[in-house]
Amino acid sequence: MDLEEINYRSLRKIQQLEKNSPILTELNPGFYNDHSDYLKALDKRLDIESSSQKKLLVKEEISNAKKIAINIYELREKKIILAAVTKTRGGNPDISNMLESEKNLYDSILEILKRQRYIILEKEKVENMVNKSIKVDSENGKKNTNPIVIVNQNLPEFIGIDAKKYNLRKGDVLSISKEMSEILSKKGAVEELEV
Numbered sequence: 001m002d003l004e005e006i007n008y009r010s011l012r013k014i015q016q017l018e019k020n021s022p023i024l025t026e027l028n029p030g031f032y033n034d035h036s037d038y039l040k041a042l043d044k045r046l047d048i049e050s051s052s053q054k055k056l057l058v059k060e061e062i063s064n065a066k067k068i069a070i071n072i073y074e075l076r077e078k079k080i081i082l083a084a085v086t087k088t089r090g091g092n093p094d095i096s097n098m099l100e101s102e103k104n105l106y107d108s109i110l111e112i113l114k115r116q117r118y119i120i121l122e123k124e125k126v127e128n129m130v131n132k133s134i135k136v137d138s139e140n141g142k143k144n145t146n147p148i149v150i151v152n153q154n155l156p157e158f159i160g161i162d163a164k165k166y167n168l169r170k171g172d173v174l175s176i177s178k179e180m181s182e183i184l185s186k187k188g189a190v191e192e193l194e195v
Contacts, residue, residue: 006038008061011068018075024097035069084109088117146175149190
């Protein structure tokens with residue numbers, strides 16, 4: 001859509017298409033910039049207009065153009081949020097008509113949803129694993145004095161200070177000696193859990 005094509009009528013048409021479509025409609029990549037330029041042109045027209053009646057019409061057109069653009073954005077924003085939720089849940093949303101600035105929004109929302117999903121769901125999983133570890137130790141008649149840690153990243157296989165072979169993966173929960181916990185914590189590889 002060229003700059004000269006953006007006017008009240010074309011904005012209303014885009015708004016109706018966006019309202020009636022379940023997915024993002026195709027827009028010119030520079031739509032928001034073109035809309036901004038259109039408003040600037042209306043402002044200039046308002047400054048040079050001598051008739052008070054014509055000034056009133058231009059002011060009304062500016063107000064309506066802003067409201068329509070906000071509505072178009074909000075309709076698209078809702079679809080972007082739904083697409084991110086769909087992707088987080090394993091779906092494959094159609095994002096082909098997303099503008100570059102909208103892709104940044106989509107990627108940000110997607111990252112937040114994934115992170116929160118991991119934190120909330122994995123925390124519950126970790127708590128269950130810690131409780132099982134404590135239960136096993138108490139069933140064996142021993143009190144576990146070693147710290148319980150969660151692994152923050154995949155680690156290459158290594159021999160610990162206890163001469164045991166370790167092959168740790170992100171999300172693993174285990175009880176290790178205080179010395180080993182301190183070494184791995186300094187490297188950011190593990191995080192001690194409060195029990």
